[in-house]
Amino acid sequence: MELFAVPDLPEVQPGDDLGALIRERVDLRDDDVVCVASTVVSKAEGRxxxxxxxxxxxxxxxxxxxxxxxxxxxxxxxxxxxxxxxxxxxxxxxxxxxxxxxxxxxxxxxxxxxxxxxxxxxxxxPTRPTRSAERIRSEIEADNVVVTDTCGRPFRHGQRGVAIGWAGISASRDWRGETDRDGRELGVTVQNVVDELAAAANLVAGEGAGGTPVVVVRGFEFGDHAGSDNHFRDVESDFVRQALREWEYEG
CATH class of the missing domain: 3.90.1660.10 (CofE-like domain)
Structure with a gap:
């Protein structure tokens, strides 16, 4: 698998055809995953x-x-x-x-x-990042698009790239029912691939004044796994959120 930034993108303005700006600067292949920073999506959408x-x-x-x-x-x-x-x-x-x-x-x-x-x-x-990803996917005639952002994580220092919208690719791949190298059946492993691709793309796109908000992931293979668009944890199973609702800052 390789990743590379789409070069020479101009400063995006409200109303710009973001898909056209990308398409003019890169020749996409089947199964490429195009990761687009939410900043340029928001700018094009007038946010x-x-x-x-x-x-x-x-x-x-x-x-x-x-x-x-x-x-x-x-x-x-x-x-x-x-x-x-x-x-x-x-x-x-x-x-x-x-x-x-x-x-x-x-x-x-x-x-x-x-x-x-x-x-x-x-x-x-963006108001609806997955809808934005679907539109960009259609405009650039790509198989897969992921809209990315950066945010912090509980229990970890610093920020990393995450997916906030996606199209074409499933958000996660499900390993449950498969076996490990010792033949033990996997019972809980669901891999969030769009977050992992977003994090990898963020390493190439950079932060600050980098100016390379679109990254192509080439050669990623989803594999023969069940896919799911489950991405954001529902409140009923989000025990950290439930605990935070009861917590008060005392500093």
């Missing part, structure tokens, strides 16, 4: 916003004041309002805002970005 678009209500003002007290610096309640409007649930209120987005992704600050947004204050995540 830039200014803080003034989110006049703060009482709840946002309260959250910003508490976060500012914890951090020892002033926090803009308009940003907190943007997070509230982009979320279906605030799972943690302090020492940061951990939220569930409208499409099921759990992350800090509803995934709102303030980096590499030259013409606005904020960049919101």
């Amino acid at each position: 830039q916003a200014d803080l003034d678009d989110f006049p703060a209500g009482p709840r946002a003002t309260e959250l910003a004041a508490r976060l500012g007290e914890i951090a020892g610096e002033e926090k803009d309640p308009r940003f907190a309002q943007a997070v509230l409007e982009e979320s279906t649930e605030i799972i943690m209120e302090a020492p940061f805002l951990l939220t569930e987005s409208r499409f099921g992704h759990v992350g800090v600050n509803a995934g709102i970005d303030r980096s590499n947004v030259p013409d606005a204050d904020l960049l919101l995540l």
